Amino acid sequence: MSKRFTIAVAAMALSCISAGSLAATTSGQFFLNGTVGQSTWHDDGFNTSKTDTATAWRFGYAWNIDQVSYGFEAGYADLGKGKGTYYSGVGSSDLSGGATGPLAGVNMTYRFRNRMFVNARLGWMHDNVDFKIGGSSSSYSGDGGYAGVGVGYDINENFGVGVAYDRYNVRAQINGSRSQDGVDVFSGFAEVRF
Numbered sequence: 001m002s003k004r005f006t007i008a009v010a011a012m013a014l015s016c017i018s019a020g021s022l023a024a025t026t027s028g029q030f031f032l033n034g035t036v037g038q039s040t041w042h043d044d045g046f047n048t049s050k051t052d053t054a055t056a057w058r059f060g061y062a063w064n065i066d067q068v069s070y071g072f073e074a075g076y077a078d079l080g081k082g083k084g085t086y087y088s089g090v091g092s093s094d095l096s097g098g099a100t101g102p103l104a105g106v107n108m109t110y111r112f113r114n115r116m117f118v119n120a121r122l123g124w125m126h127d128n129v130d131f132k133i134g135g136s137s138s139s140y141s142g143d144g145g146y147a148g149v150g151v152g153y154d155i156n157e158n159f160g161v162g163v164a165y166d167r168y169n170v171r172a173q174i175n176g177s178r179s180q181d182g183v184d185v186f187s188g189f190a191e192v193r194f
Contacts, residue, residue, distance in 0.1 A: 029193045031071070033058040035164060037187025041082025041097070052080030052098075054185045056166075062109070062193075069109040076102050077125060077146075079168055079183045086133050093134035099170045099183070101126045103146065115154045117162070122147045129172040129179075140179070142172035150189065160191045 039054035055078050062071030081098040105123015122145075129140045146169065152162020168183040 028061060028063040030061050031059070031073075031191055031193045033060075033073070033075075033189055033191040035166075035185075035187040035189040037164075037185050039080040039082075039183050039185045041079075042182040042184070043082060043084075043097075050083050052082070054078060054080040054183075054187065056103070056185075056187075058103070060107070062107070067111045067113075069107075069111070071107050071109075072105070073107055073121065073123070074102070074104045076100070077168070079170070079185065082181070082183075095131070095133050097129060097131045097181075099127050099129045099168070099181075101128045101141075105146065111154065117152050117154060117160065119150045119152070119162075119164075120148065121166075125168060125170075127170045127172055129170060129174075131174075140172035140174050142170075142178075144169040144171040144180075148185075152189070152191075158193045160193075161189065162191075163188055 035054075035056045037054055038051040040051050056075060057077075058073040058075035060071050060073035062069040077100065079099045081096050084095045086093045086095040103123055103125040105121055107119060107121040109117050109119040111117040125144050125146055127142050127144045129142070131138050131140070146166055148164055148166030150162050150164030152160050154160040164185075164187050166185045166187070168185065170181045170183055172179050
């Protein structure tokens with residue numbers, strides 16, 4: 001991962017740890033968050049006008065300090081597939097690629113007094129990347145990351161809904177060289193807190 005991304009994750013994690021220490025006398029709660037949306041892959045070989053369904057599930061804990069919540073999350077994401085055409089010296093073949101994998105990160109939410117909220121998240125994802133070119137397929141893995149923002153509405157203390165944008169940085173070692181693709185995901189989400 002890039003040094004700037006690693007530093008950003010470490011800084012946000014330290015702020016959550018500090019907030020957690022301060023929050024020893026404040027409330028906290030577990031949460032389960034699920035998202036469903038559309039992904040767009042950004043790579044020279046993929047047609048970026050085509051989207052696919054992407055999902056993510058996150059489970060974590062957040063400390064509540066007044067209107068701000070800081071927390072940790074872990075989960076699993078399926079970023080759907082990017083599709084395009086692979087051109088070689090002898091012709092062209094259909095190309096598709098997808099990524100799935102576990103993720104872990106930190107998050108922060110600010111709740112307005114009118115039940116609206118904004119949130120941000122930042123973390124690591126272990127990428128399991130599958131490519132299919134013509135009739136052959138291959139799998140690779142690597143470590144990437146994600147960052148996202150969202151806006152939502154709390155129906156009550158324990159349930160909220162909203163929309164989010166996440167940018168995933170998918171990385172893998174492919175035949176000895178590093179590959180990196182960007183995947184944008186626009187989604188709707190629901191979150192249960194308990």
